[in-house]
Amino acid sequence: MGGLEKKKYERGSATNYITRNRARKKLQLSLPDFRRLCILKGIYPHEPKHKKKVNKGSTAARTFYLLKDIKFLLHEPIVNKFREYKVFVRKLRKAYGKSEWSTVDRLKDNKPSYKLDHIVKERYPTFVDALRDLDDALSMCFLFSTFPRTGKCHVQTIQLCRRLAVEFLNYVIASRSLRKVFLSIKGIYYQAEVLGQPVTWITPYTFAHDHPTDVDYRVMATFTEFYTTLLGFVNFRLYHSLNLLYPPKIDGQADVELKPAEGKDYAMDSESYLEKLSALSASLARVVAPTHEDEVEMDEFPVEGETAEQMDTRKKEQEALEKHKKLFEGLRFFLNREVPREPLAFVIRSFGGQVSWDKSLCIGATYDVSDPSITHQIVDRPRVEQQVVGRYYLQPQWVFDSVNAKLCLPVADYFPGVLLPPHLSPFVTEQEGDYVPPEKLKLLAMQRGENPDEESEEEDGEEEEEDDDNEKEEEEEEDESEKEEEMKLKKMEEQKTQSDKALPVKVTAGKLRLEDRQRLEQEQQSEEKRLAIMMMKKREKYLYKKIMFGKKRKVREANKLAAKRKAHDTALKEEKKKSKKARRA
């Protein structure tokens, strides 16, 4: 047999991995550059299955990359750009040291720069791939666009982020693809369905940031660098998919409306353009003039093996979606100055509503407070001094709740100064056995089209809840010892006999027996199960116990929430009673 026998750590899995330091040396990059490269190219470490083997017998904590990944990085043109940049920095420092200002200028003019287009294309070979990875990009861009224009990072980056974010919002409005909104304590979550892909992002509330010191902004900036490139290309493609111009142009008619009445220019053209765009109040110009025949009925192509029922449900879903998209169509909103303008304008416009605000608040207001055609005014004050007849004064939560409920909710709960109903997360889909808050149950009933009296609804909800509880309790009881059940039985029997004594009416014994039998059967079954569990193999038993533990914990948590709710409700009721009594007295 030919060939040398390979040594211990020169074969097998040890050859597939490379430590971070070795990878860095192989690429001849400094650690920050290596980090940047990994971020841009989307290379992440791998955990080897046998760490000790890969680590050449040592158990020290090390980061491992796949050798294939690092070899792939070797061919990256960006690496050369990094080196050029290093040389540039060296030259610049030298020129500064010698006070050769003309050289400094010349060097600065010829600063090496690189583009990330090819990396975007390489990481996301298809457009759908890019859409799937858009969540982080959007959240990051929205965060960066709120940064102050000083310090932390380049002003250009912040401006670019703002521009891209606004463009994306305008796309969502134009395509009416927003689906869910959620006001959390962290920020506002949005979910849009872009070309069939759910895209979720979070925006912070508009306050100045308290910049933390233990955050490495270089890492964030590198991510943003990549994300802006990605988002730019995605925006371009999205705009073109809707026949919109990119970079976006405000529609001609709207533009005229938007022009401030005063003759003086509001700001520099480039600035005012972005601001007008970010006002989100005007529609965008199209490449091809929109025709009203756009809304062509979809042709139906029955899929093989699909029953009529499935077709029907699909059709219904489609209809519901269309209805949802036109939720606010025909409504005219006015935003008071204390409500967050941008999120509300965005949400209302995404569902077809018209929106305006005070002229002094922001550019792009289309009508005045006194406009009689306003149907809803969004107010976030305890009370409104001058109310105009013919419009609802509502708190902002109404808009968000209505969007999540896919229908315009009754307005009574949302009048200014009223204690608001809880704001529920639209991202939670309750499975069987999960705790469902009663508000959600009410909402589900409403969506089904039932709209009975509220109180009965509540009771229903409670009943359902109780049923659930009972079931859960039963489940739990199974695990309890039979002795306790026997005790219960005894108690029941005693109660029965007592009731017998108390009343002359006889209770037939047959029924009791029947229940007994059922009980006994249940007991027997549970005991059989317990005995069978005893005979399980050790490994399976472990797994079984783990699964059962998880299930029980879930039930326990749900029960805890239900109990808390019940306690809260009773406390509330008592308070109400007390206040009533006090009023009567």
Place this chain on the structure above:
Amino acid sequence: PCPPLTPLPSAPLQDIRNTVGNIPMEWYQDFPHIGYNLEGKRIYKPIRNKDELDMFLEKMENPDYWRTVQDKMTGADIKLTDEQVDLVHRLQKGQFGDVHFNPYEPAVDFFTHEVMIHPVTNRPADKRSFIPSLIEKEKVSKLVHAIKMGWIKPRKPKDDTPTYYDLWAHEDPNSILGRHKMHVPAPKMKLPGHEESYNPPPEYLLSEEEKLAWEQQEPAERKLNFVPQQYRCLRAVPAYSRFIHERFERCLDLYLCPRQRKMRVNVDPEDLIPKLPKPRDLQPFPTTQALVYRGHTSLVRCLSISPSGQWLVSGSDDCTVRFWEVCTARCMKTLPVGGVVKSVAWNPNPTVCLVAICVEQSVLLVNPCLGDKLLYGATDQLLESYVEPEEERVQPVQWVMATVEEHSKGVRVLVQHSKAVKQVTWHGKGDYFASVVSDNSNMQVLIHQTSKRWSQNPFRKSKGLVQCVLFHPIRPYFFVATQRYVRVYNLLKQELTKKLMTNCKWVSSMAIHPGGDNIICGSYDSKLAWFDLDLSTRPYQLLRHHKKALRSVAFHKHYPLFASGSDDGTVIVCHGMVYNDLLQNPLLVPVKVLKGHVLTLDLGVLDVLFHPTQPWVFSSGADGTVRLYT
């Protein structure tokens, strides 16, 4: 230093001018003259014959002494004039020498911001201002050359705004490489639940204790990374202080966390439960507690039953042995023995009515005098028919006849050992019995023959602390359980046939299937090992049914049942079917968990025993009772 004094205006009178020039005057120190005048004659130093005293007198007397200086060039004394003194004073103060010079004259703007029509100076322009500079030409030509050679690149038009185009215009299916398929996309961020809402339902808010618990937890351990909070209106919601942190942590996760595809176990837990025959189909087995035998005041350590199944004997820590009638739970007889009873064993021979009882260092052979009078009479006769052999044999134990008093109680023979006896067990025929002594030597196990009153020590060497011993029901085998092993000896061939590994830490008890091919071993680490002697020396199955240490195990004589009693107070009855077909493995199914004994002193069930004919099981416990389950 003072500037050299200029020739004084008073000098022309004398006109002594030195011509040596500006040289150090020390050079003329040793000469009588000090230089040369204009005519070339020597200038002699003035005759100085002043000594210190003269100098002093002059200083005192001459009022102008302070303004007299010596001219180094001529050596003559010169009196400074008033103007000169004034000049010296002014220079010392750092003022201008000229008295009339005004340093603070009003500034006259020479060049003004207004463009003047005339040049400031009337100087004609140079010639060089009309001809091109050669140096500049050279520099320009160098730059031109550099540009031509491409060393200097022309300034690129600065355009920071990135240009976007349709990147995915030609989606090429070939561009999806292997690495894209291998790529593990980062998991998306978890979507927020109801508790993250600014106005959550009240049940999601944390109570005071929960909040405290949340604060005390490590940040990594917390289930929620925020405290749910309720605000009355949207206006009141503040900024979230950890927003940037969270984005940053997400960034770190994206580029630092190793990614891995993990297969989720998606098993229905019901599928994991083994399919066993229903206990109902495996009847009969004991299911309920039928009788409780009360009477003992302390732990009941051991039980034994007569071969007919009518009488039960129990030994307890209260130094008595009690005989019970099984069906009525009546205590027929109480035998005080004056010591803790460690073990009792009823002779399995139905024609003999004899019970072996371990009390401290001796084994008592007791005739309980219960049941058929003929039977126990015959037993007495049998014992009395013993004839002492001629020659005295050396025995490891002493066989002593009972005294009259003891005889009246039922005790017939005492076998006195050297140390405390902890177990006694009969051979199936009823003539031999074995006793275990708690000792560390080779004298731990002794085999006794009743008819000949003859004992022997089967082992030459000790193999560890013997826990219990057992006779094979049919074949001449003898089982010895030490802490971790069970050794099987052939008594005829006098050799070790097998050594069973129990995989337990400490064997407590052992029982043998009536067929003789299967053994169960209970251990203090709450395991029960089932051995198939034909199969291997390792356990066929290790059952971990009990939660605490096993104290005893038992097989039923006829029914395929075995039971184990444990410190957790339960007796577990299992169906243990052994098939005649050698290819079929035994079937073990737990059929019933019997509870009843109360835990006392952390001890539960101490002994279990099956009825010889009925599917009944007895158990004795630390609570001083014996219970019968039927």
